[in-house]
Amino acid sequence: MAVSLRIPEQVKRRVEKQAGASATTAHAFMLEAIREKLLIEEAKASFHAEAKRRLARMKKSGKAIPAGEVFDYLRDRAQGIQAARPKARKTP
Numbered sequence: 001m002a003v004s005l006r007i008p009e010q011v012k013r014r015v016e017k018q019a020g021a022s023a024t025t026a027h028a029f030m031l032e033a034i035r036e037k038l039l040i041e042e043a044k045a046s047f048h049a050e051a052k053r054r055l056a057r058m059k060k061s062g063k064a065i066p067a068g069e070v071f072d073y074l075r076d077r078a079q080g081i082q083a084a085r086p087k088a089r090k091t092p
Helices: 009-021 026-061 067-078
Strands: none
């Protein structure tokens, strides 16, 4: 599939400069930039979809872990402290 992009001159010059510094062509540089952006956006979409699934499961079960407990647990773990993993329970 052939694609034509209109790129502002200033952006073209920046791409050419960076491509040269990376010992690659402007074309290869732009393809890699597109691939990287796709990976980021696909990962973001996957993250959001998983968050929606988990929220739906949480709402259905009525169980949750208070944010303060989660933050305390994560802080302890980051400091190398052995901490019991908080447990989900019914929320009011």
